[in-house]
Amino acid sequence: MHEYINILFRTIVSFFALLVIARILGKQVLSNMTFHDFVTGITLGAIAANLAFNPKIESPYLFLSLIVFTATSFAISVVSIRNRKVRKWITGSPTVLIENGKILEQNMKHVKYSLDSLIQSLREKDIFDLEEVEYAILENNGKLSVLKKPPYRNLTQKDMHIKGQGAVDFPIELIMDGQLIENNLNNNDVSRRWLEAELEKREKNIADVFYAVKSTNGKLMLDFYEDGLKRPIDKES
Structure with missing residues (x-):
């Protein structure tokens, strides 16, 4: 009877421990996982399972393991947020699978992504003909992002006021x-002088920019560290 009570207690403790750890590591763990999130989830699950159902391993050792691994994962997350090179190494980088309507076989081989998987992912986005695809990118979380060719894109209210549309370029990330x-x-x-001139118009410099991208219509889209929002949406109290 004592063993059953012990397992019950350890299971409850394990559940709440994982809940606290998930809160510490943040919402990224709950989203579509990258390499780092996958390793974190699998390892924490294994440690928690041992904490709940393996009485042969003493609880203090498992708690110590949980604390060390949580601290390590948290530290890696902080460093990856501040350093793009570290983030790229840990989470990987997106891979272009279709460019200008052409399948890039070498890129697919590099990420071990089969043609069947590509066709299936396109069908899930209601695309049954490769002729419709301008770009397809395999994101870090394993999902496929697709940009359709102009004739196959959904009509928007803005399009109703546009008489003609030329060729559309792929978005270019300039600052991260x-x-x-x-x-x-x-x-x-893309000229650096042009970019700096655009920033000067806004009385900003490169260090002030969190994210900058030249969009498909050639316009510069900017997101600054200081957004000027007094009450941001989804800000936890």
Whole structure:
């Protein structure tokens, strides 16, 4: 009887311990997982399972393991947020699978993504003909993002006021986490002087920008560290 009570107690403690850890690590753990989130989830689950059902391992050792692993995972998350290179190494980077309507076989081989998986993912987005696809990108969380060719895109209210539409370029990320992405500027013939001039109009510099992207219509979209929002949505109290 004592063993049953012990297991019951350890299971309850394990549940609440994981709940607290999930709150500490944040909502990213609950979203579609990256490599880091996958490793974190699997390891924490294994430790919690042992805490709940393995009386051969003493509880203090498992609690110590939980604390150390949580602290390590939390530290990695903080570092990856502040450093783009570290984040790219930990979570990986998106992979273009279709560019200008053409399937990039080498990229698919590199990420071990089969043609069957690609076709299935396109069907899940109501795309049954590859002719409709301009770009398809495999994100870090394993999901496929798709940009359709202009003739196959959904009509919007804004489109009703546009007489004609030329070729659409792919969005170009220029700044992330206050750091200029030199490769994207060089590979897409985007002038640094042009970017700095646009920022000067807003009385900002590169370090003030959290995210900057040149959108499909050629306009510069900016998100600054200081958004000026007094009451942001989804801010936990």
